[in-house]
Amino acid sequence: MYDFQEQIGFPILTVLTFLPAVAGLVMLLMRGKPKAYKGVALAATAANFILSLVLIAYFDRYTADMQFIEKVPWISSLGVSYHMSVDGISVLLIMLTALLSLIIIPASWNYIKEREMQFFVAFLFLETGLIGVFCARDLLLFYVFWEIMLIPMYFIIGIWGGPRRIYAAVKFFLFTFAGSLLMLIAIVAIAYLARANPYATPVFDMDLLEKSIFSYQVQMLAFLAFFIAFAVKVPMWPLHTWLPDAHVEAPTAGSVILAGVMLKVGGYGMLRLCIPLFPDAVVTLAPWILVLSLIAIIYGALVSLVQKDLKKLVAYSSVSHMGFVTAGIFALNLVGIEGGIMVMFSHGLLTGALFLMVGFLYERLHTREIADMGGLAGPFPVMAGVLLFFTLASLGLPGLSGFVGEFLSLVGLFTYSKPLGAIASIGVILAAAYLLWMFQRVMFTKLRDEKWYKLPDLSLREIVSLAPLAILAVWAGVYPNTFLQLIQPSAARLTEKMAPYMAEGGSAVERIFASLGGLF
Amino acid sequence: MKTAVLLIPLLPLASFIITGLFGKRYFKEKSHYLSVAAVAVSWLLSVYLIVQVERGEELHWQVYSWIAAGSFKVEIGFLVDQLTAIMLLVVSTVGFMVHVYSIGYMKGDGGYYRFFAYLNLFMFSMFMLVLGNNFLMLYVFWEAVGLCSYLLISFWYTKQSAANAGTKAFLVNRVGDFGFGLGIMLIFVTVGTLSYSGVFSSLGSIGTGTMTAICLLLFMGAMGKSAQFPLHVWLPDAMEGPTPVSSLIHAATMVNAGVYMVARSSPIFSHSPNAMFVVALVGAFTAIFAASIGLVQNDIKKVLAYSTVSQLGYMFVALGVGAWTAGMFHLVAHGFFKGLLFLGSGSVIHAMGGEQDMRKMGGLKNKTKITYWTFVIGALAISGFPGLAGFFSKDSVLAGAFHKGFWYFWLVGLVAAFMTAFYMFRLIFMTFHGKPRDEKAFAHAHESPRSMTIPLIVLAVPSAIIGLLLGLPPESGHIDHFLEPVFEAVMGEPVHFGLLDAGLMTLSALIGIGGILLAWLFYVKRPDLPAKAGARAGFLYRAALNKYWIDEFYFAVFINPVRALGRGLWRWVDVGIIDGFANGSARFFNGVGMALKPSQSGKAQVYLFSMFLGFLALLVAYLILTI
Amino acid sequence: MTPLQQYLALSIALFFIGSWGVLARRNIILIVMCVELMLNAINIALVAFSNYSPTGAGRGEVFVFFVFALAAAEAAIGLAIAIAMYRLKERLSIGDFDEMKG
Amino acid sequence: MPEFQQTAFILLSILILASAFCVVLFRNLIYSALSMIGCFLGVAGIFILLHAELVAAAQVLIYVGAISVLVIFAIMLTGHRAGDLRLFFHKQAWVAVPICAVAGIALMVVMATATYNATKDAQNPSDDAIASLLFNEYAFPFELVSLALLVAMIGAVILAMKEKK
Numbered sequence A: 001m002y003d004f005q006e007q008i009g010f011p012i013l014t015v016l017t018f019l020p021a022v023a024g025l026v027m028l029l030m031r032g033k034p035k036a037y038k039g040v041a042l043a044a045t046a047a048n049f050i051l052s053l054v055l056i057a058y059f060d061r062y063t064a065d066m067q068f069i070e071k072v073p074w075i076s077s078l079g080v081s082y083h084m085s086v087d088g089i090s091v092l093l094i095m096l097t098a099l100l101s102l103i104i105i106p107a108s109w110n111y112i113k114e115r116e117m118q119f120f121v122a123f124l125f126l127e128t129g130l131i132g133v134f135c136a137r138d139l140l141l142f143y144v145f146w147e148i149m150l151i152p153m154y155f156i157i158g159i160w161g162g163p164r165r166i167y168a169a170v171k172f173f174l175f176t177f178a179g180s181l182l183m184l185i186a187i188v189a190i191a192y193l194a195r196a197n198p199y200a201t202p203v204f205d206m207d208l209l210e211k212s213i214f215s216y217q218v219q220m221l222a223f224l225a226f227f228i229a230f231a232v233k234v235p236m237w238p239l240h241t242w243l244p245d246a247h248v249e250a251p252t253a254g255s256v257i258l259a260g261v262m263l264k265v266g267g268y269g270m271l272r273l274c275i276p277l278f279p280d281a282v283v284t285l286a287p288w289i290l291v292l293s294l295i296a297i298i299y300g301a302l303v304s305l306v307q308k309d310l311k312k313l314v315a316y317s318s319v320s321h322m323g324f325v326t327a328g329i330f331a332l333n334l335v336g337i338e339g340g341i342m343v344m345f346s347h348g349l350l351t352g353a354l355f356l357m358v359g360f361l362y363e364r365l366h367t368r369e370i371a372d373m374g375g376l377a378g379p380f381p382v383m384a385g386v387l388l389f390f391t392l393a394s395l396g397l398p399g400l401s402g403f404v405g406e407f408l409s410l411v412g413l414f415t416y417s418k419p420l421g422a423i424a425s426i427g428v429i430l431a432a433a434y435l436l437w438m439f440q441r442v443m444f445t446k447l448r449d450e451k452w453y454k455l456p457d458l459s460l461r462e463i464v465s466l467a468p469l470a471i472l473a474v475w476a477g478v479y480p481n482t483f484l485q486l487i488q489p490s491a492a493r494l495t496e497k498m499a500p501y502m503a504e505g506g507s508a509v510e511r512i513f514a515s516l517g518g519l520f
Numbered sequence B: 001m002k003t004a005v006l007l008i009p010l011l012p013l014a015s016f017i018i019t020g021l022f023g024k025r026y027f028k029e030k031s032h033y034l035s036v037a038a039v040a041v042s043w044l045l046s047v048y049l050i051v052q053v054e055r056g057e058e059l060h061w062q063v064y065s066w067i068a069a070g071s072f073k074v075e076i077g078f079l080v081d082q083l084t085a086i087m088l089l090v091v092s093t094v095g096f097m098v099h100v101y102s103i104g105y106m107k108g109d110g111g112y113y114r115f116f117a118y119l120n121l122f123m124f125s126m127f128m129l130v131l132g133n134n135f136l137m138l139y140v141f142w143e144a145v146g147l148c149s150y151l152l153i154s155f156w157y158t159k160q161s162a163a164n165a166g167t168k169a170f171l172v173n174r175v176g177d178f179g180f181g182l183g184i185m186l187i188f189v190t191v192g193t194l195s196y197s198g199v200f201s202s203l204g205s206i207g208t209g210t211m212t213a214i215c216l217l218l219f220m221g222a223m224g225k226s227a228q229f230p231l232h233v234w235l236p237d238a239m240e241g242p243t244p245v246s247s248l249i250h251a252a253t254m255v256n257a258g259v260y261m262v263a264r265s266s267p268i269f270s271h272s273p274n275a276m277f278v279v280a281l282v283g284a285f286t287a288i289f290a291a292s293i294g295l296v297q298n299d300i301k302k303v304l305a306y307s308t309v310s311q312l313g314y315m316f317v318a319l320g321v322g323a324w325t326a327g328m329f330h331l332v333a334h335g336f337f338k339g340l341l342f343l344g345s346g347s348v349i350h351a352m353g354g355e356q357d358m359r360k361m362g363g364l365k366n367k368t369k370i371t372y373w374t375f376v377i378g379a380l381a382i383s384g385f386p387g388l389a390g391f392f393s394k395d396s397v398l399a400g401a402f403h404k405g406f407w408y409f410w411l412v413g414l415v416a417a418f419m420t421a422f423y424m425f426r427l428i429f430m431t432f433h434g435k436p437r438d439e440k441a442f443a444h445a446h447e448s449p450r451s452m453t454i455p456l457i458v459l460a461v462p463s464a465i466i467g468l469l470l471g472l473p474p475e476s477g478h479i480d481h482f483l484e485p486v487f488e489a490v491m492g493e494p495v496h497f498g499l500l501d502a503g504l505m506t507l508s509a510l511i512g513i514g515g516i517l518l519a520w521l522f523y524v525k526r527p528d529l530p531a532k533a534g535a536r537a538g539f540l541y542r543a544a545l546n547k548y549w550i551d552e553f554y555f556a557v558f559i560n561p562v563r564a565l566g567r568g569l570w571r572w573v574d575v576g577i578i579d580g581f582a583n584g585s586a587r588f589f590n591g592v593g594m595a596l597k598p599s600q601s602g603k604a605q606v607y608l609f610s611m612f613l614g615f616l617a618l619l620v621a622y623l624i625l626t627i
Numbered sequence C: 001m002t003p004l005q006q007y008l009a010l011s012i013a014l015f016f017i018g019s020w021g022v023l024a025r026r027n028i029i030l031i032v033m034c035v036e037l038m039l040n041a042i043n044i045a046l047v048a049f050s051n052y053s054p055t056g057a058g059r060g061e062v063f064v065f066f067v068f069a070l071a072a073a074e075a076a077i078g079l080a081i082a083i084a085m086y087r088l089k090e091r092l093s094i095g096d097f098d099e100m101k102g
Numbered sequence D: 001m002p003e004f005q006q007t008a009f010i011l012l013s014i015l016i017l018a019s020a021f022c023v024v025l026f027r028n029l030i031y032s033a034l035s036m037i038g039c040f041l042g043v044a045g046i047f048i049l050l051h052a053e054l055v056a057a058a059q060v061l062i063y064v065g066a067i068s069v070l071v072i073f074a075i076m077l078t079g080h081r082a083g084d085l086r087l088f089f090h091k092q093a094w095v096a097v098p099i100c101a102v103a104g105i106a107l108m109v110v111m112a113t114a115t116y117n118a119t120k121d122a123q124n125p126s127d128d129a130i131a132s133l134l135f136n137e138y139a140f141p142f143e144l145v146s147l148a149l150l151v152a153m154i155g156a157v158i159l160a161m162k163e164k165k
Helices: A014-027 A035-059 A090-107 A116-135 A138-160 A165-193 A206-211 A218-232 A241-251 A251-276 A279-305 A312-330 A334-365 A383-395 A401-416 A419-443 A450-454 A459-480 A481-519 B002-030 B033-053 B082-105 B113-129 B135-153 B158-192 B198-199 B206-226 B234-240 B244-253 B254-264 B273-295 B300-321 B324-351 B369-383 B389-403 B409-434 B439-444 B448-469 B477-489 B501-525 B528-537 B539-545 B547-599 B604-627 C002-023 C028-052 C059-089 D001-026 D028-048 D052-077 D091-113 D127-137 D139-161
Strands: A067-075 A080-086 B058-067 B072-080
Touching: A014 A035, A014 A090, A014 D091, A035 A090, A035 A116, A035 A251, A080 A090, A080 A401, A080 A419, A080 B409, A080 B539, A080 D127, A090 A334, A090 A459, A090 A481, A090 B033, A116 A138, A116 A251, A138 A206, A138 A251, A138 B244, A165 A218, A165 A241, A165 B547, A206 B033, A206 B389, A218 A251, A218 A279, A241 A251, A241 A312, A241 B539, A251 A334, A251 A481, A279 A312, A279 A419, A279 B273, A279 B448, A312 A334, A312 A401, A312 A419, A312 B033, A312 D028, A334 A383, A334 A401, A334 A459, A334 B033, A383 A419, A401 A419, A401 A459, A401 B058, A401 C002, A419 B158, A419 B234, A450 B409, A459 B448, A481 B058, B002 B072, B002 B113, B002 B206, B033 B501, B033 D052, B058 B082, B072 B082, B072 B113, B072 B135, B082 B113, B082 B244, B082 B254, B082 B324, B082 B369, B082 B448, B082 B477, B113 B135, B113 B244, B113 B254, B113 B604, B135 B158, B135 B234, B135 B244, B135 B409, B135 D127, B158 B198, B158 B234, B198 B439, B206 B254, B206 B273, B206 B439, B206 B539, B234 B244, B234 B300, B244 B254, B244 B300, B244 B324, B254 B300, B254 B324, B273 B300, B273 B547, B300 B389, B300 B409, B300 B547, B324 B389, B324 D139, B369 B389, B369 B409, B369 B501, B369 B547, B389 B501, B409 B501, B409 D091, B501 B528, B528 B539, B604 C002, B604 D091, B604 D127, C002 C028, C002 D001, C002 D028, C002 D091, C028 C059, C028 D001, C028 D028, C028 D052, C059 D052, C059 D127, C059 D139, D001 D028, D028 D052, D028 D091, D052 D127
Parallel strands: none
Antiparallel strands: A067 A080, B058 B072
16 A cells, blocks of 8 residues: 555645645735735745646656545545545656746746736646546546636636637636536546445545446446546537637646646546446447547547638647647557656646747737738747747657657557557647748748847846756657656556457447448 | 767757857857867867778767657667768768868858858758667757758848748758658557667568658658658758858758668568668669759759769669669769859859859859869769769669669650759850850959968869779779678679779760760850740640749649648638537627626515416426326 | 315315415515414424424424524515615505616 | 314414414405404414414414514505505405315315324423424524525515615
8 A cells, every 4th residue: 555654654645736726815914015926926836836746756657656646535425535646647747737836937927917926826726636636536526626726717718818718718618617617527427336235325436437337328328428527628529619619718827737737627527437437338439439539530630721810829839739649648548658657747848838939929028820920930939949849849759758649649559449549640740830830930030120239139038937847858859768667557447447348349349330330 | 889889969959059159249250160169179089080980990889868758768868880980971071061161161151150050050950860760869850950940041030032932941841751750650669669789680570561651751751851752842942041051051061861861771671572662763763854854954953962862863873773872872972072062152142142043144154163174073073073982873873773673764864964964064165165145244354362262272172182092993892892791781792893883884875975965066056046946846845944833833732732621621611611610609608698787677675476387387387287 | 085185174274364365465465474384384284283282392382483583584684674675665555666677 | 072172273263364364365464464463463372372382472473563563664665655555456366265275175074084192282382392303303494594595684674775885
């Protein structure tokens, strides 16, 4: 057993989760000192990031068991407990969350003009929700954090967003919330169905739920309910349309967290809940999900090719990239799942960085229209270099983080089915097309306005906020084993769980492919 | 040896990082010091390496485990054998020379430091490409050299055409890499490993169909990188980059990567005769197709670009028919003389103050002596003039095709060789001979500085003598023996030089000389002939001049439809259907709410009444159900 | 008719007389009064059940006490509201207060 | 049911129902309030018949003593003695009659046809037992109710207070 007492001596997960929220409460009590409360926010997120590194340092990467377990009864009559624990996948994503939360504080240091304190407080609460989701090992607790994370984001878009912020915020909220409610129904349903007898308390503990076996119909319904909730977050085609609007309207920091971490919650949920709890349904539905993923990959790329707004372009590219995540995960083999997780990690770094870059450009030029830019490499050489770096990483240039994940999930998908793998690979061509074309139109060709030479290039503060992302992107590209080792045991546990079902369902998969073939 | 292998790529990498980070602020016009020094050391080490390999040493070295995800395990590792060593030598020699040349050529350019940094990055990637010991590393640095190519093509990024060309080069290469990547995945799925030795040792168990699929997918990558039809479109446009770049990347090294890849995978290819035939077919078609375009181009660099495409076609013919060493021999020779020719054209452009149109040149012979004579050596070499490098290498390609029974490829090769000789000397006569057509530019014309002419001289030497050194006796020359260990398993019966070969050799020499003479007739003796011939050829002439409208075709068939599709999906599916559905459902509930609004009259007693009616309904329902 | 049913019948009759008043009259104070009648009807039923139930043992009576307390609270609040409304409009007819119209 | 109790029940019922009708039908609010007191007293009598003397006492104290007075105060404060003049002429009153009648009859039917596990009379325990129930088993609801009363009291005071300008 990996109890937190034995492993590290203090409840690190609880501290990680609630430290930002506590800092947020402290900030609410301090009034009128901008420097001071920004300092508190920075200190809290920095402390949290360091804690997340401590977590990784103490994490035993040779086991798939859940670690740093904290378990206290919460609502005992319903069988709900405050149960926190992590495995390799969560640890990686917690680190990513803590890092991005740390980065956005200096990045939006001067960006927000009104209700500045509340802005930072909202982000701290958001961090609590996000880390909580990655730690929760009790379904109801998971749901609680899931909703906690939704609300600050709603306000961030709705209060500090662009001109159509209300529409975007409501759309974001309704899409996500519709999914959440389906998930809540499914949570309650399986908690009650998993009881040993009608008089026992419901089972919300994921450890126990993973051991219980549900009937096929229950699996299908519950899987779909969970899956839709996660698919909205990922977002999977055709549930993605909230994303471009939300991104375009959200402030830079909001976009960074939204794309960097929030989308990953969807993929994380699929790994944490959909696959271990409903293996039969997964085997049946995986081909269909893969087809949706492929549509997302190609469709997102095609649509981003014709976007005129930089943020929208990056947003649609997220749809395309996250398609690789779901494609890798539902290829249901070790390579694919590890690839999917790596894509999540790398997409968090890169898209976060791209949104930051767009924000920095916007602060200078006050526009995000690609048509208004051009030739910016002249006045902003450093920015051009940095943007090129992240663009290349994002289009999957080998040696940078994007490649490893994308290639692994393609290999996984290809192992599952050759035609699907081949179709997904087209997305790689299209990614190069829309990203390079974007880069060319923004940075190359003639400078449109000589005045821009008077504007400053990237400042030290901005470079410092981008540097960790760039370093990690190179690290994950050159020596991805650091991260792959972290997730390997957990991913292997999933495939081991799926193995018996795959053996039985192997021919079923083929049959479904036959049915797919009949459709087209 | 390990140190040498490690230093060869790492020195340019270090130089790239240092120059790239500090060049703008600290090195400025001294940026080349570090870069040139790094490449020079790499060159020395490559020479050392080839000497070691000549002595029979080989190196298989796993440095570290790069990706380990489940069963997918790939190392960063080095493999040094004869093939690697010879590639290294070509790359480092031309690379070194181009670095030196760039000192003069790029002088005073705003992005001086940037240029050298990119060049170093390219050298690193190219070295790693040939040093790698597995397919994934090949793919990785394959993409990396593509990136450098992109950066260097769009080096003068304020030019719209340069920016477009860079993007185009990257994208067309990506199309090829799509196939390459799939090929790698297919290899992994069938064999379970990606290291060269692992793959080659387990080929016996693979079915022919899979083998052909793997080969064709890999070859798709080679077609992209080595600019073979129909993926050749990027290379002529890539001439937007500075000329040293065209010389290094788009003539001597990077474009050879495709040839290297096929040669490296020779054990796989030799298992699939069908795939080999496709390789030869594509090569042969490209050779003659590109040569025919080269005949009528007026931009000096475009002529050389199409010539490169055509010569790469030759190499693929050689590989496709199974004359592996001939292909590699042509690669080496071509690397030197085409590098030389490009640098020479750069010197001409430099002399003419940036002018690239041959119709505005002429008579430069006396003003730029060194350039002229080195250029003539290069042109004679590529035309297959007896004794020079191209004569031996091209002849071994053609003889290889003939001996393996592919006489039609041999015939195509001969025709292409004729065209080659013609357009190369057309270039020379238009540029260096006759009367100057643009007096103003001519007046300013001058020989290039020493940093540019010395590389020309240095490269002229191997262009002239490498054939004699490596190619004699034909078909079993030094290079054949040197490369034998690599291709041991796939080489057929050794061919002995006989009377037939002597005849073939003479024939190809005559063809080359014939081409030169025809060019002389057209452009020196009777300058009115080209226009007449052009008018006579009519449609064919226009087709060749417009590169057979392939770019237009791609725009009409791929690019515009894809954009239109993207726009359509966005406007109709995203905004129309999906958002329409989401907003529509919102509007529906809003409408229902509005419809029900009047029922909330605010009168408490009306509410009470409805409450009682509800109570009554429940009661009645209960009574009906129970009684 | 058993004695229990007699009490229940009385309770029902009183309840519906009260509800008639609630529905028919418009004076707010009178409506409050009729609500009290309905509560009384419920109390009768509760005590009757308590008295005739073998297991009730006075629990009905306990509930009646709670009803008393809440009825008192309700009357106090209701009448206070009535007074406040009267101050507002100088009228006490329920039909005059429809500010919450949708 | 013994004869005496039967007689008492009928008389009390008549009193209750008649005064209830008066409450609804009187035009003058004061008369309605007074009839309401009669009704409350009748209900107290019924409680005594049901052996719930404590409840009866509380009924008298709370309803007759407190609530009725409150109602009369309210009537006085609003100075609005006359009720709605058109009670028997507006539509609403007549629509209410069938609804209440049908509901009442339906409930009567339910009541009459239901089966009861009823025992004989006099199950209501002594006052001591009520008290111990109230303060042991129902101590928590009891406290809650007292809290509700307190809140209601404060609320009523605030509502009825004249706003200071």
